[in-house]
Amino acid sequence: xxxxxxxSIGIDTVETPSGKAVDALGGSSIYFAYAASFFSPVRLxxxxxDDCPADFLAPVRANNQIDLAxxxxxxxxxxxxxxxxxxxxxxxxxxxxxxxxVLAERAPGIPEAFRDSRYVFLANTHPALQMxxxxxxGDPSLVVADTMDLWIxxxxxxxxxxxxxxxxxxxxxxxxxxxxxxxxxxAAGMEIAAAVRRFVVVKKGEHGSxxxxxxxxxxMPSYPTHKVIDPTGAGDSFAGAxxxxxxxxxxxxxxxxxxxxxxxTVTASFGLEDFSLNRFLTLNRDEIExxxxxxxxxxxF
Amino acid sequence: xxxxxxxSIGIDTVETPSGKAVDALGGSSIYFAYAASFFSPVRLxxxxxDDCPADFLAPVRANNQIDLAxxxxxxxxxxxxxxxxxxxxxxxxxxxxxxxxVLAERAPGIPEAFRDSRYVFLANTHPALQMxxxxxxGDPSLVVADTMDLWIxxxxxxxxxxxxxxxxxxxxxxxxxxxxxxxxxxAAGMEIAAAVRRFVVVKKGEHGSxxxxxxxxxxMPSYPTHKVIDPTGAGDSFAGAxxxxxxxxxxxxxxxxxxxxxxxTVTASFGLEDFSLNRFLTLNRDEIExxxxxxxxxxxF
Numbered sequence: 174x175x176x177x178x179x180x181s182i183g184i185d186t187v188e189t190p191s192g193k194a195v196d197a198l199g200g201s202s203i204y205f206a207y208a209a210s211f212f213s214p215v216r217l218x219x220x221x222x223d224d225c226p227a228d229f230l231a232p233v234r235a236n237n238q239i240d241l242a243x244x245x246x247x248x249x250x251x252x253x254x255x256x257x258x259x260x261x262x263x264x265x266x267x268x269x270x271x272x273x274x275v276l277a278e279r280a281p282g283i284p285e286a287f288r289d290s291r292y293v294f295l296a297n298t299h300p301a302l303q304m305x306x307x308x309x310x311g312d313p314s315l316v317v318a319d320t321m322d323l324w325i326x327x328x329x330x331x332x333x334x335x336x337x338x339x340x341x342x343x344x345x346x347x348x349x350x351x352x353x354x355x356x357x358x359x360a361a362g363m364e365i366a367a368a369v370r371r372f373v374v375v376k377k378g379e380h381g382s383x384x385x386x387x388x389x390x391x392x393m394p395s396y397p398t399h400k401v402i403d404p405t406g407a408g409d410s411f412a413g414a415x416x417x418x419x420x421x422x423x424x425x426x427x428x429x430x431x432x433x434x435x436x437x438t439v440t441a442s443f444g445l446e447d448f449s450l451n452r453f454l455t456l457n458r459d460e461i462e463x464x465x466x467x468x469x470x471x472x473x474f
Numbered sequence: 475x476x477x478x479x480x481x482s483i484g485i486d487t488v489e490t491p492s493g494k495a496v497d498a499l500g501g502s503s504i505y506f507a508y509a510a511s512f513f514s515p516v517r518l519x520x521x522x523x524d525d526c527p528a529d530f531l532a533p534v535r536a537n538n539q540i541d542l543a544x545x546x547x548x549x550x551x552x553x554x555x556x557x558x559x560x561x562x563x564x565x566x567x568x569x570x571x572x573x574x575x576v577l578a579e580r581a582p583g584i585p586e587a588f589r590d591s592r593y594v595f596l597a598n599t600h601p602a603l604q605m606x607x608x609x610x611x612g613d614p615s616l617v618v619a620d621t622m623d624l625w626i627x628x629x630x631x632x633x634x635x636x637x638x639x640x641x642x643x644x645x646x647x648x649x650x651x652x653x654x655x656x657x658x659x660x661a662a663g664m665e666i667a668a669a670v671r672r673f674v675v676v677k678k679g680e681h682g683s684x685x686x687x688x689x690x691x692x693x694m695p696s697y698p699t700h701k702v703i704d705p706t707g708a709g710d711s712f713a714g715a716x717x718x719x720x721x722x723x724x725x726x727x728x729x730x731x732x733x734x735x736x737x738x739t740v741t742a743s744f745g746l747e748d749f750s751l752n753r754f755l756t757l758n759r760d761e762i763e764x765x766x767x768x769x770x771x772x773x774x775f
Contacts, residue, residue: 262657356491356563358680360700379659380681381695391772394682394693399661431775471692472773474732 174314176420177287178205178413179218179306180296181276182244184225186256187448189263191402197449198229200253201296201319204406205413207453208440210238211461212417216290218243218306220281222250222274232450245281250274263401264378283309292420294412295339297321300331307338315371315425317341317416319408325352333368340371340425343412346383349375358383359390372430374415376408384434386427393434396442396468403448407441410453414440414461439465475615477721478588479506479714480519480607481597482577483545485526487557488749490564492703498750499530501554502597502620505707506714508754509741511539512762513718517591519544519607521582523551523575533751546582551575564702565679584610593721595713596640598622601632608639616672616726618642620713626653634669641672641726644713647684650676659684660691673731675716677709685735687728694735697743697769704749708742711754715741715762740766 180202187194202219209215217239221230223246233239251274259266280302289311295303295318303318310316316339324332325348332352336342342365346358355361358375366373366385373385381394415430415437422429440461446452481503488495503520510516518540522531524547534540552575560567581603590612596604596619604619611617617640625633626649633653637643643666647659656662659676667674667686674686682695716731716738723730741762747753 260657262651350563356561357700357702359698363700377681380678381693383698389772390698392682392695392698393773393775394684394695397660397684397691397693399658399664401658435775469775471690472694474694474736474770 174213174291174420174423175216175289176209176213176292176294176416177216177218177283177290178202178209178294178296178416179283180205180294180298180409181253182219182221183253183255184229185254185405185449186269187259187403187405188257189259189403190261192448194403194448198232199255199406199449201406201409203233203450204409204444205294205296205416206233206239207236207450208410208413208444209417209420210236211440211456211458212414212436213420214238214240215413215417216240216243216287218281218283218287220245220247220275222246222252223248224251232454243281243284243287247275247278250278257405259404263404280306291315291423292416293317294416295319296409300324300328300335304331304335304338314423315340315419317343317412319343319412320348322348322351336365336368339369341373342369343374343376343408345408346375346377349373362390371425374434376411378404378407382434382438384431386430391431393431393438394472396439396464397471398442398445401445404445405449407444410444411437411441413437435465435468436461439468475514475592475721475724476517476590477510477514477593477595477717478517478519478584478591479503479510479595479597479717480584481506481595481599481710482554483520483522484554484556485530486555486706486750488560488704488706489558490560490704491562493749495704495749499533500556500706500750502707502710504534504751505710505745506595506597506717507534507540508537508751509711509714509745510718510721511537512741512757512759513715513737514721515539515541516714516718517541517544517588519582519584519588521546521548521576523547523553524549525552533755544582544585544588548576548579551579558706560705564705581607592616592724593717594618595717596620597710597713601625601629601636605632605636605639615724616641616720618644618713618717620644620709621649623649623652637666637669640670642674643670644675644677644709646709647676647678650674663691672726673728675735677712679705679708683735683739685732687731692732694732694739695773697740697765698772699743699746702746705746706750708745711745712738712742714738736766736769737762740769
């Protein structure tokens, strides 16, 4: 089934204890699309400026599962830039600089050919913009959005409006607590789940994730790894593989969703093993299946 | 199979967002023994002063699975006291006061009748004292110890000596990182596992636990609960149920260990639901089995 992602494309500079990547390909839609592509074709809607080197998007252009018909290269604008620095404990990071650039301008339109998309992921951006993008779509089977602390703090009303219109929300544990004012993450997830149509996934980084659906809380650890080179994009990769599996199965029941979250967990764990998209460029579906089997073994009891 | 625990008995004052318990029964050996008692008879070695009210230990005296032949009531000494205050996020707490009292004196001896114990848990205390207690035992099948940041910082050599003599170590994630200087908890756990005979369990509180055994890292989430009244003793309850299951099965293979950790997780989740031992006083094995089944359902995928 058709899968669409709308989100950022960025020029990232990332420093981790393992090294540094300068002017690397990043952004939520990029990580999402690449991770999703192991499971399903994926349509990408995003905008960059005309300042990108010609080969900047080469890795996604070379992936024939990713349809870039929704990529806008805007003349006279500059591409979003982010510079982050991770601590020795890579679960902590500081933002050195952010230049929103083209992301602060009008959003890219969703091409006519993409408007019939059945599975939709609205990556983190202003909730009013997520709502506008949603309004351009026909009648999707499943709409999932991401959000962040900035919008929870500054655009709460718009965000609450959006929640009532989407099937699922994906957010971090700190964001779930912030949104609800509830220090217990299970209580927070339950409360947010009541505001969306179907489910909430609370991401806890190295501690795995919680799924809130059918009035219950499901828990899954992360894949236990000591090889973490660069955690950038892990949450978007998680969401990409999750949505890719759902679109491929064309099912949204809770059992399929839990399996999709396991694929999200495992696929994201590969992404951590190198800077930018690098690990994904050599990854194949067989490797994902082998690790998914191992993950099931390491977590069953 | 016979199960022995050596550890503290305390008079606890605990403040949480849900209320306050004053002069409540606590201490590592108490939580451990009560949780273990749902699975196996358990022998307790511990010491209190002669300042305890006559009925202070009534809940453990009333539990016919707990053998108190190793309880010493020391004349002229005072019982260990701890006063803790939890934050709104109950994963954080401050110690308001600690009075070691009798714990700063000589340790209680292990009674002759307990020296043939096959399964042994050395709850957190000075590692040289844990070693001395171990020396009083015959030839146990499985010896597991707990430790804490204080000993990692101040008694590293004694602790490393102890590790070479025990089968398993249970400790918190922050302690595992402190012991190894390794910010990645999986790498930390792997390193510690190489220093003990069989396995390491890293406890992550609300985020579950990791087991390091057979050169692999196994992950388990916590039971997802929003009902947390008092987390005091959760780690000791976890260890108690885990060891109780191993002793009852008289097996120490990794599959049994993982099942034991699941029982530890589930049993500890009940303890959180009220102050002190209160929830355990009305708990029965059937309730544990029902929740264990539910836990398996909420975590399978």
